[in-house]
Amino acid sequence: MKILFAFFLLFFIASPSLCSQLVNHKILLDGSNHFNVLNYGAKGDGQTDDSNAFLRAWQDVCSTRQSNPILLIPNGKRFLLQPVSFRGPCKSSRVNVVLQGTISAPKSIEEWDWTKGDVGKSWIQFWHINGLVINGGGTVDGQGAPWWNKFHDQTDLTRPTALRFSNCDNLNVATLTHINSPKNHISITSCHGVRISHLHINAPEESPNTDGFDISSSSNILIYRSTISTGDDCIAINSGSNFINITDVYCGPGHGISVGSLGKGGDFAMVEEILVKNCTFRGTTNGARIKTWVGGRGYARKITFEDIKLYKVSHPVIIDQQYDALLSSTNDAVKISDVTYRKIRGTSNDNDAIELNCASIGCTNIVFENIYIIGVDRETTSSSCRNVEGTSSYCNPKIPCLS
Numbered sequence: 159m160k161i162l163f164a165f166f167l168l169f170f171i172a173s174p175s176l177c178s179q180l181v182n183h184k185i186l187l188d189g190s191n192h193f194n195v196l197n198y199g200a201k202g203d204g205q206t207d208d209s210n211a212f213l214r215a216w217q218d219v220c221s222t223r224q225s226n227p228i229l230l231i232p233n234g235k236r237f238l239l240q241p242v243s244f245r246g247p248c249k250s251s252r253v254n255v256v257l258q259g260t261i262s263a264p265k266s267i268e269e270w271d272w273t274k275g276d277v278g279k280s281w282i283q284f285w286h287i288n289g290l291v292i293n294g295g296g297t298v299d300g301q302g303a304p305w306w307n308k309f310h311d312q313t314d315l316t317r318p319t320a321l322r323f324s325n326c327d328n329l330n331v332a333t334l335t336h337i338n339s340p341k342n343h344i345s346i347t348s349c350h351g352v353r354i355s356h357l358h359i360n361a362p363e364e365s366p367n368t369d370g371f372d373i374s375s376s377s378n379i380l381i382y383r384s385t386i387s388t389g390d391d392c393i394a395i396n397s398g399s400n401f402i403n404i405t406d407v408y409c410g411p412g413h414g415i416s417v418g419s420l421g422k423g424g425d426f427a428m429v430e431e432i433l434v435k436n437c438t439f440r441g442t443t444n445g446a447r448i449k450t451w452v453g454g455r456g457y458a459r460k461i462t463f464e465d466i467k468l469y470k471v472s473h474p475v476i477i478d479q480q481y482d483a484l485l486s487s488t489n490d491a492v493k494i495s496d497v498t499y500r501k502i503r504g505t506s507n508d509n510d511a512i513e514l515n516c517a518s519i520g521c522t523n524i525v526f527e528n529i530y531i532i533g534v535d536r537e538t539t540s541s542s543c544r545n546v547e548g549t550s551s552y553c554n555p556k557i558p559c560l561s
């Protein structure tokens with residue numbers, strides 16, 4: 159005990175700044191690495207703006223010399239947050255956010271205050287943080303309803319993404335519930351090495367553009383064991399993304415899991431090494447989709463959809479390389495190749511269960527194996543294709559244009 163006391167004494171004499179930091183924020187002198195937002199003045203009453211308290215707590219978490227610090231957002235409370243940006247880089251190589259309670263956006267559009275955030279773009283942003291770990295079983299409530307309503311009569315309104323991760327390498331997000339974002343729920347941009355699991359994302363089927371995840375310019379991402387029910391894509395994989403695995407994901411309602419859209423406005427797009435495995439689509443407008451714009455450039459390749467279960471899906475398998483063909487007269491297109499569909503089973507709402515609509519440059523090495531898709535009332539289904547080269551085996555419906 160004496161030795162321990164002497165150690166602490168020495169420690170505090172040696173580091174006065176850490177000492178005053180600990181005393182200021184009533185952190186126990188037991189070496190605890192918890193930074194509880196309540197100790198920074200957060201009220202958690204659902205009414206008071208707790209943004210500044212969160213940012214002050216973050217400042218300490220991010221700058222502490224302790225390893226593995228935790229920003230704690232406790233259970234049983236509802237914290238109102240304005241748009242905020244949690245910024246790194248941080249001192250510790252691993253930084254935790256334990257969200258046990260609920261964080262909520264303002265209830266009406268007029269109440270949003272953009273002075274501390276990423277103006278007009280996102281509600282909560284994590285920027286440039288290495289080794290960020292977020293979990294805790296809590297809820298993120300984007301209060302999207304007023305934005306969706308306004309959007310319907312005012313299309314130019316810029317609605318924010320609820321949660322944005324930018325330049326966060328070695329990111330780990332688990333066990334959160336995410337509801338009612340004004341626009342897409344979680345956006346992942348320029349992040350490398352990401353694991354996401356046990357998330358529930360929920361918004362009404364009619365809510366506009368409420369994608370579950372949007373991924374771009376990122377690599378080595380694993381999303382697994384998650385449930386996504388929204389009004390748009392469950393997951394959209396956009397340009398600059400590679401080595402993305404999506405496994406054990408339930409999607410529905412929603413627009414399916416989509417590569418793209420890519421190449422809008424003549425952009426050069428690159429997507430490769432995508433694996434979507436053991437996923438279920440229920441009542442979605444699409445299942446496995448690849449969508450590229452006419453006039454785009456670049457490629458989407460090495461994409462596999464495997465072990466997919468379908469229940470009343472409108473367009474179970476769709477490649478559209480001519481998205482918005484009416485708008486353009488160019489022959490440019492994003493090259494689509496090396497796409498495999500394996501063990502895809504279930505029911506289609508539409509007669510045309512497999513639609514492969516490629517531009518004149520063609521889609522190459524498109525492979526179907528072990529496909530069994532029938533109508534909802536057991537009727538037969540059909541396929542359609544244009545400019546596709548590849549093979550199929552054990553495939554119902556038959557795809558006559560493939561060898």
Ligand SMILES: *[C@@H]1O[C@H](CO)[C@@H](O)[C@H](O)[C@H]1NC(C)=O
Pocket residue numbers: 378379380401402403433
């Ligand atoms: C994705 O799956 C492949 C094949 O199972 C595996 O080799 C790879 O390591 C996985 N990548 C990630 C990021 O989980």
Ligand SMILES: *[C@@H]1O[C@H](CO)[C@@H](O)[C@H](O)[C@H]1NC(C)=O
Pocket residue numbers: 383406407436
């Ligand atoms: C497929 O996903 C379901 C739902 O998450 C899971 O229960 C099951 O264990 C997974 N199957 C395999 C073979 O991983």
